[in-house]
Amino acid sequence: MTRTETIPAGRRSWSVNWPEYAPTDITPPELRPSALAHHVPDWAEAAPTPADVQDWPQRQAAALVAFQLDARGWPLHPQGRTGRTGRNLGKWGENAAADPIVVAGTGRGRRVLLITRDDIAVEAIPGGMVDPGETAPITLVRELREETHVDLSDHRPVILGRDVVDDWRASDCAWVASTSALYLLPVPVAAIAGDDAADANWWPFGSLNKLDAAITAAGRTLYAAHRPLLQRALDHLDQG
Known part of the structure; x- marks a missing residue:
């Protein structure tokens, strides 16, 4: 809910x-x-x-x-x-997070990298909380590396937005707000599940409906709180 x-x-x-x-x-x-x-x-x-x-x-x-x-x-x-x-x-109050949206390929071959969260067992962006003393760019790279073993420290992402996330842990007086950023790669790279991740996979990313269909066909569920962030990434890609 x-x-x-x-x-x-x-x-x-x-x-x-x-x-x-x-x-x-x-x-x-x-x-x-x-x-x-x-x-x-x-x-x-x-x-x-x-x-x-x-x-x-x-x-x-x-x-x-x-x-x-x-x-x-x-x-x-x-x-x-x-x-x-x-x-x-x-x-x-606000708990700052960072969500790296990693997309590889173009056209029908376009894919997005998601993890299976080990706390609620859904497919999600491999992001996490900003640690004390960190900036969002540092968190984006660290979380991606920790959860997928993909290192994009030499890439400059496109910042898509800074938004409140409809996180399942949120309450009237404590919530999550995230910096979402788009990383573009020519082709998918090897990804291995790490911290807080039970799995890491590349999924079809032609549209949110196609992503949903692929995840559902695999017997899995897309994390609802990340749907708006993924849609924003798609909108940005389609405008490009």
Whole structure:
């Protein structure tokens, strides 16, 4: 289920008054305050609530997608209510990610490189979270290398956009925003599944429908949150 299916369209906006709104807390046990008091996972910040975050002005200034704080000083999802609260991501507010869309070939031979995510077993772009101190270009190269063993450090990609991603872990006060970039290769190169990937394959990329059909025929599913990013890549290629 995507975020937009959980909330009536007329009530998504934070400007709409909804006193009865009761989002579900999706915080996993390891990120609850009682657990964080004893151990903080290496992928997460220690703040048990947004009130414990001290640098909201800096986070807002650096955000890929602008967001506001509510009367309590808590971050608000840029696209409105999600039906979920709490945190199932590393940080409160925006969690920056980078998604390298690698395309090889032209015409009927055009292919896109996807991984099978080992957490939710769907076909997805081989991207991931921006580490502290990293820039998006560094993350694009690192994630691609870690998840597929494809090294494109000597390639300059086309930045397609910076967008909020409809990630399954998102909530009203923690979400993912990604820099998506297009890498173009003359032919497919060898790809081997690595970190966070159960498999890595090249798929037909003539259109989103053809990609869907090929993935479905293989008994697999395309990650819904990445469909808009892949469509943007196709639009860019078709305009070229």
